[in-house]
Amino acid sequence: MTAIILPMLLLAAGCSQDEPTKVDKAVAALVPGAPPGGSEAALANGAPASDIREKNDLIEFAYAYPAEAAQIPELARFLDADRQVKHSALVAAAERDRAASAKGGFPYHAHSHLQKWLLVTNTPRFLSLSAEIGTYAGGAHGMTSFDTLLWDRNKGARLKPVDLFSSPEAFDAAIREDFCDRIKQAKAAKGIQTADEPGSPFAECPPVSAQTVWVGSSDGRYLDRMTIAIAPYEIGPFAEGSYKINMPITSALVRVVKPEFARDFLPVN
Template identity: 65%
Template sequence: MKLSHPSRFAAALAPLVLILAACSGEPEPTPAEKAAAAAVPGAPPSAAENLKAANAVASNVREEGELFEFAYSYPKEAAALPGLAEWLDADRAAKRDALAAESRRDQALAKKEGFPYRPHSHLQAWQRVTDTPRFLSLSSEISTYTGGAHGMTNFDTLLWDRNHAARIKPLDLFVSGEAFDAAIRDDFCAAIKRAKAAKGIQPPDEADSVFAKCPPASAQTIWLGSSDGRRLDRMTIAIAPYEIGAYAEGDYRINLPVTAALLRAAKPEFAADLRAGR
């Protein structure tokens, strides 16, 4: 998304329909799905946790002025988990303070050098990918602007492990990044080629382009999802601009199932929380 001014893309973050068909916009589990999920190993929510979840309210903080524009939100599922909500609030405060400091510095420099100052921005929204008995999986798209020709889009991800009340990354479920890459490399690289072809982009010549090589999937942002609300069985790999193509190509969302090969790369303690998807 080309961002010539932060206010033009603020509204675009609100819906954040990010993960397309493979990992986003999951409906509320049906009674049958909830019953099936109860049989999956993990820490079932207590009555107190259920009450907190019922009363939780999504967090959406926005601040806009002549110096900067800042927005940070997360869903009610995250607000219902005190440890996670505390981390998200701290992350929000740190990013807001960093944006304010950078904006004041650049505004002072613009005044000193005699050129116009363009308000900076940091707009970030966390979205629920899936909520299984053990994991709450969140995705995040981050749009930033620091006064240049255009803004930038980046991504983030996290899993909240209810068994340990801890925040982890999707790659933590696997024995190593290298094992993760080896398990999905062929499917991942083939999917990138299809995604580029869908945009009408021909594969670059390996001798002429820095974008010719297929990058390691582990170096990108991984969003883990579930088709049944029980186990993690699919993923979206989000690739920011400039990673596999010119800025004009935009970002890419590569949707892949969890495969048998990927299951073999999982750490034993997470084997029951994953399954091969279709």
């Protein structure tokens, strides 16, 4: 498979309003007006989905996003930059590990980063995307993590679903009881009893705002549902795997939505 050449950047650690992140800098470095997805995704009749793959003795890398995201130039530039940052971080870590394995005389196993953004919903105002990310860095096993992205067409900006609510604390309070009950149900479906005993590392129901939240729509117009994606080790040992807890948008949640977003929600009760 043909290798792709991407600028060497470090992995972004997060977002900051005061200081540009490495993804922000990567976005700024992209040529204005360049087609999203790189040279493999030339614009013709609308931007196509982007799907970049690379596999060799050093790494396995994949990063994809749907056509709905590619058709928003600002969002496509962000995703292309995010891809570049993650590819470069993967290569840098893999090269360090391969050099250490050669020096120590132990086998090297290719590192990987496999990420695919999927369409959750596309309303007149919001494009909602979800991502499941599989990574391997040479340890005993790989890891699964999640990401979320909400594009606000009115603002021309990226948001996190929790940004739609008055505060993370208000969001947690409005959803906590139902969320914790649904975790118990999801564990019971796997034949697992909730670890309520004192001292258990998984006894506490975690705050929803600390998990990955995906918002969706049943009618393509209003936000009325969400899924809470929970990575391994958050509410159970690695062997339990990850969880995806489906939740309705209730009246209690709508009451803590910021006024500027209230008309975009429709409670189910």
